Amino acid sequence: MHKCITINIIADGFRLNDAIHSEYVLQEKEKHTRLTDVLEIHFLDLLAAKRAQEAENEGSKRSQLINWLKFIGTGDKEERAMLATKSPILKMLNEKVDILTLSPIERKLYESRMKLKSDIATISESQFNAGRQEGKSLGLAEGKLLGLAEGEARGSHQKALETAKNLLQFGLSVENIAKATGLSQKEVEALYL
Structure with a gap:
């Protein structure tokens, strides 16, 4: 027989003793001999832990x-x-x-931010790799710098677009969104489509 351990987390309305952790085993009533060592029942008391x-x-x-x-x-x-x-x-x-x-709106914003971070990392990595290829002809150090710069620029632009999409959901004007994100009004208007 495989060992079986049961863990019970208890709180209000169920009180065994004052211990945080109590362990029980099966034993014979009169002689108190243990039935088996493969069965344990544990109780963890949330109230005792709080105290x-x-x-x-x-x-x-x-x-x-x-x-x-x-x-x-x-x-x-x-x-x-x-x-x-x-x-x-x-x-x-x-x-x-x-x-x-999080509320549903907050969760949507959070998921959008996480997707944006992932997209930026992907774009940056692909641009870095493109820069590395270009760097073979320019020189390694210059190629790395070029790839990083291009990746950061594209990632920043992508982040601004995602932020603008989120701000549109809150009903902000195209003009205010353009000011807040650094995008042109045409770029923000294109997000409506």
Whole structure:
């Protein structure tokens, strides 16, 4: 039989004891002999973790467990952010939670920004590679600089277009969008089509 471990996260309305982590095994009622060592039932108490004081050894397993449980148990964005500073994994998880809690409009803007960043990186890389090819005839250092400059210019223009599209959704005038992004009014008007 393979080892089976059950982990239960408990909070309000379910109280076993005052421990943050309780482990149970199956045993015979009268003689208290253990039935098997391949079955464990664990309970992690969010309320007990919330009451726990900061551990002396911040890197200990107990401290890490408490931080995880506090992170899971809180709805406070600031507390989550503070806990995220204690672990790279919690930091990554906090960023994902922040994305999941965005409004539909905010999420659309976020996804647009992420797509833009990816596009800029792709454009920059392709321009860099084109510059590298050109650099073979110009000289390596000059070719790299040329590729980087062209990639940055195209990426900046692409970013301005994406920003303009987002601003159009908010109902800003073509003139104001052109001023804010550095695009011409014709370029902004073309985005309506």
